[in-house]
Every structure is written in structure tokens, then in C-alpha cells.
Amino acid sequence: MAMWGGRFTEASLAEFKAFNDSIGFDYQLAQQDIAASKVWAAGLAEANLITAQEAEQLQQALQKLALKLEQDPTLPVDSGEEDIHSWVEVQLTEQLGAVARKLHTGRSRNDLVATDLRLWARDAAQAVRHSLLASVQALINFAEAAGDAVMPGYTHLQRAQPVMVAHWALAYVEMLKRDVGRLDDAVARLNVCPLGAGALAGTGVPVDRNWLAIELGFDSAAANSLDAVSDRDFVVELSAAASLCMTHVSRLSEDVVFFCSGEAGFFKLGDAISSGSSLMPQKKNPDVFELLRGKSGRILGQLVAILHVLKGLPLAYNKDMQEDKQGFFDLMQQWQQSLQVLATVLPHLTVKVDVCRQAAELGYSNATDLADYLVGKGIPFRDAHHLSGQLVLTASEQQIPLEQLTLSQMQQVSPVIRDDVYPALTLEAGMARRNALGGTSPAQVMSALTHAKVWLAAQQ
Template structure:
């Protein structure tokens, strides 16, 4: 007999049971469901809505179910549809009809909303902690190689040389914003929906503030219909997760390129690469490629839920059952990707000699020659044209700018003096960008100090907020 089956005259069709059941995925909410029920029954007893002895019996029963669940002794049934009904049915079996009093003053609608708020609050904090580990790894590899210069690219063409640390710190900026987005999303996750009932509240004199304090929520939904139908907090998390995965995918794309024979800028550790079943020489960057690929499924989870919610009338609709699998999958994907990525960066070897060679075999110092002519009084557009012709001359003669003689320079402009050769020295080119946010050594050193301070602040936040 269904716990809601009083008005029905025939059993649910087997296909309907299988189609509508969510227990095979929402069982992940079991601990949150029991935690929410413990807070709810404590309030029911304190407010005199049910006798205290009944509240104590329910609490004892819930704790025994929780212990058995953690020990792997609980088997859930599709017949009982979802995690909420399964746990309530188990409770009644263990302590008798008094277990049915647990559901006084609440609905599965506000109950499931509570479970998801609790789950996502916990997991978002864990994701922020994993993101901090990634940031630690990036900052460490940046500092260990802060004297290394690499080619900088636009359009995947050589542009201007930059410090390797400067390139790494660009990702630190991205991932710090991701951490901020996750922290900001927590403000909307940290709202308590329980007490909204099915959609209109309850006739029982419940104390929602007591339950919120018991569960550590900072706010309560002010509107019962909003409380049971709101999935903005999941959308916001999925959006932040999509941006984070996009940043990971960009970094992974560069690792795939950089570890190729054509680039050979870095070597990924054997622990984070795989071989070929037919080609014995291969060392494939599979982890980087798979993280890059998994970005698409996280995007899909975001668009899937957006589509579920499109045009959905108030308040609760069964469509909202589709809110969980994408959320669970995104949490698992993020946690796995971040953990692997941190290890991959931490063990990555930067090929200094190859990079030193690479920055001498291009025209990425050309802009500095144009700037040189500007300082001599030539308008930038004319200077740009002069250096363009100079580069063409080099290409036609198989040379680079550093290979030219002063006579060759002066053949293109009589403004060139001997000091022009100093201007195109790669270290000079890098250090000349001595502006806030630039790649100059002094500025990058300052940026590393700032990154470490920001990371220290993030770790302090995690220590104060991470849930067990």
C-alpha cells in the first residue's frame, strides 16, 4: 500500500512505477533527507505539535536508519518511489505507526527542496576546496618557473613573449573568479524551504526559524510557492560549474598542445597519461582531453534544466524530478576533474631549454621595434609599416630580427641606432611591460604575492565553512 494511496482504487501500473520512480538516483540524498527529518521532528516536539515521546521515538528510529545507511545495510525499493518515501516506510516498519507522525506539517515538495539545498550547499563548499587545491598547484608551478619566458599567442600565432608565470597567473585569475562565483551561489543555496508544505504553507504552528537554525541556514524562503518551485539555486550552480569547466577546458587544450612534439613546452607525468594499444611510442594526454570533453556534459546539464523550467507554471510539477540527475552528474564531474587536474599540474615538467630556444625563433619582439621608432618621433602607423617591411625582409632572407646588422636596419629607417639591438633582447622585451597587469618581472613578482594572499584568504574561508 502506497503511503499516499488512500483515494486510489487500483495499484499503480508497473511501467508507471518504473517511469516515475527516482530512487535509483535520489538515494544520494539519503543523509540530507534524514538530517532534515531530524531537525523537523525536533521542532514538532518542541512546538507541541506531536508528543515529545513520539518525537524522541522518531529521532531514535531515524538515527538507526542513518547508521545502517552509512554501513551499507539499507536497500531501497522502486515501489516506494523516492528516497523520502523509502526512509519514511523504513521508519514506520521499525518504530510502528508513530513513524507516520514525522510527515506532520510538511510535504514531499518542501522536503525534496530542502534535501537539495542541503546537498548542494555541502558539495559546493567541497568544490571550492578542490578549486583551491588547483590554484595552489598553479601558483607553485608559476613560482618555480618565474624566470622562464614563453611565446605568447593570439590567433594561435606567435604574438609577444611573456613570462611563464604570467601565463599561469592568467588562469589563477579565472579560477579565483570561479571560486567567487561558487561562494556567491552559496548565498542562494543557503535558503531554507521547509515549512512551505505542498505550496501554501501548513495549518500547524511550526517554527521555521528553529529548523533553519538547526540546519545552519542563514535565511528562510518568504513565499511558500517560491520555496517549492525554485530551482534557480541549481541553475546558478550549474552556470558557475559550466564557466569553471570552460576554464579547465582552455587550460587542458593548451596542455594538449604544449605536450605535443610540435610544441614540446611541457611534459605531463606518466601517471596522468596513457599509451596506445598499437603504437608503442605514444604518450597520450588522455586526462587533459577527457576533462576537455566532459565540459560538454556539464553544459548539457545546464541547458537541460533550463529547458525543464521553461514555461513551467507554479508551483510544483513532476517535471522538477528532472532537476537532480544533472546536478549530481555535474557535482561528480567537477570533483573528479578538479582533483585530477591539480595532480596533473603539480607533476608537470616545464621544458626550460625548449622554451628558451622557442622564444628566439620568431618575430614576437617586432612590436618593441615599432615602439622604439615611436620614441624616436615616428607616428605609430608609419613605424608599424617600417617594421612590417623589416619582418618581410627577414622572412625572405631566412633571418630573425636579432640576426640583422645595423646597416640592414638603417636600410629600412635612418632612425635606427645601435641601441635598437638592446630593445629586441627577449628579457628586455618582457621586462619593458612594467605596468599593472603586465608581464614585466617586477609586476609578475607582485602578482605572485597577491595570488598567494588571495589563496590564503580562500583557504581561511574554506576552513571556516567546509562541512563534514
């Protein structure tokens, strides 16, 4: 049953109906539509536009419908109705007759769908937040389990300086902490209520819009009716937050794929999160991390799509805005699932401590420590950098580590070098010197781990 048929004398073309109807995806807003309708019925009764008895009938019928949908959320899909709002009205009319037809007094599908989508987005954001915190917890656990393990840090995908494995994990904790903040900011701006804004100019019935907002858990009512029905900033903000968060997940996944490769071999994939090859028996593939990496592209695409839908729209509501849902539903669901999977699979990664340490000791990653040693002997850093580079060249020509150069070889480059250079070139000494805030020294990493735990406890 169309909600707009009075001025039409011909039925819709089947092709138009199939193209126009949104019930195939906006059925996911059914519970939110029912919640908004319950509050609206109460508001109509308070304004004496329906009787208390009619309001109670509507409340009971809506509750009955909500219970049916709990049993089968896809119930509306094959109904032939245009959208979820039409389906709810038809279901109520079958139960209550004319009373049901009073429910839409003073409201439009424009303010109703805007309210429904905000309610859905708020619930979905809460599920994402839970999975984000679970991922943070998994990274903290990974950092703790890594203990004092050391690995090479990279720039340009070349070995650079040694870092603690825990320091690597805590870098991603910092990223996900920012993602939680962005999510919370988006939800704070999302949490205003469009209900009562009507089609575009505001409702013509004397309902208390602030009361409606509070009853639905919003902070306030939307201040401008034109903006209320046409605003999809919250869809864009959550999509942008998802895109950046999944970019972080993608970077983490790329690290893990590389660290689990035969070329690096720093981490070991548990069998429970690995897959094999249909042809090559020896293969153990990091498919789950490759999928996480791939999901970021899908989610970013949904952000670009909604921005393109909105960029040329005049005020107020336009049917283009029906395209705000399918991609957004997919994005929020994929975001939440990806984070939950990440939290689930991280405990199945183990650190190959000996391999990591050996790799950290190679590649002249202590060259900066040698330069710092020379600075400590009074040589300006730029000169120390040059001298250290000369010694790296000498060592690389002999295919030995820096610390295996003899003292006489080192003194040929700089006579200030003494026997105390060798303790300064150890991994432990190099990391201990990185003791400024945020560094990779064991003391700083332990402090960062403690702060991460405190932050996480405050989020629960």
C-alpha cells in the same frame, strides 16, 4: 509503500511505477532527508503536535537509520519504494509503528525535497570549493617552479609576444578565482530553507520556520511558499558556475595538449599522467587533459537540460522537476572530480625551458618591441608599426630573426635606428617593458604571484 494511496482503488501499472519512481537516484538525498526530518520532529514537539517522548523516539530512530546508511549508502535503491522520502518513512514505521506516521504532519514531499536538495547542493558546493582551491594552489606551485622561463604568447594560435611561463599559469589562476567567487555567490543565494512551505501554500501547523532554517544551517526561511517549493534557481546557478569553470579547465587543457605536442614541445608530461597506444609504441598521450576538456561538454549539457525543464513550468511544483536531480548530481560530482584531478596532475608537468625560450625567440615576436623602440626615437606609433613590419618582411625573406639584421639594413628602412636597437630586441628587454599592472614583466609576475598566494591564504 506509497505516501498517497488513500483515494486510489487500483494499483499502479508496473510501467508507470518504473517510469515514475525516483529512488534509483534520489537515494543520494537520504542523509539530507534524515537531517530535515530530525529538525521537523523537534519542531512538531515544540508545537505540541507530538510528545517529547515521541520526538525522542523519532530522533533515535533517525540516527540509527543514518548510521545504517553510512555503512551502505545504496541501501534504499532496491527497496521498491517510490522515492527516498517513502523509504525513510517505511524504515521508521518498521521501528516505531504509529509514531513514525506522525512525522509527516504539516509537511509535503514538495518542501522536503526542495530542502533536501539544497542541503545536498550546499555540501557538494563545499567539496567543489575545496578542489577549486587545490587547483589554484597547483597552478601557483607550477608558476613558482617555472621561475623566469619564457615562452611564446599566442593570438590566433600564432606566436605573438614572449611571456613568462608563470604569467600563463597565473592567467588561469585569475579565471579560477572568479569561479570561486561565482560559487560563493550561488551558495549565498542557495542558503534559504523551504521546509515548512508545505505542498505550495505553507504549512498548517504552528512551527517556527526561522528556527527550522537556523537548525539546518540556512541563513533564513524562504519568504514565499509558492516560490520555495518550485525554485530551482540554485541548481541553474551552480550548473552555470560549473559550466563556466569547466570551460576554463577545458581551455587550460587545450593549452597543455598543444604545449606537450611534438609541434610545440614546451611541456613534458610525466609518465604517471600519460597513456600509450595499443599499436604505436612511441606514443605518449595526454589523455587526462583530453578527458578534462571533454568533461566540459558533459557539464554544459546538464545546464542546458535543467533550463529546458524549467522554462515552461507554471507555479508551483510539477513532476517535471524530478528531472532536476540526475543531471545535477552528475554535474556536481564530475565538476569536483575534474578539479581534483587537475590539482593532482599539474605537478607532473615540467617546463622545457630551452625549448620554450627558443620558440619565444622565433616568429618575430619582438617586432612590437622594435616598433616601441622607434616610438622612443620620436616616430608616431602607426608609422613605427609600418616600419617594423617592413623590417620583418626583410628578415623573413632572408629567413633570419630581426635581431640578426645588420644595422645598415635596418637604417635603410629608418635612419633613426642605432646600435642600441639590439639590446631592445632581446626577450628580457621586451618583457621588462611590459611593466604596467598585469603585464608579463618579471616584476609584475612576481607581484601577481604574491597576490595570488595572499588571496589563496584568505580563502582557507
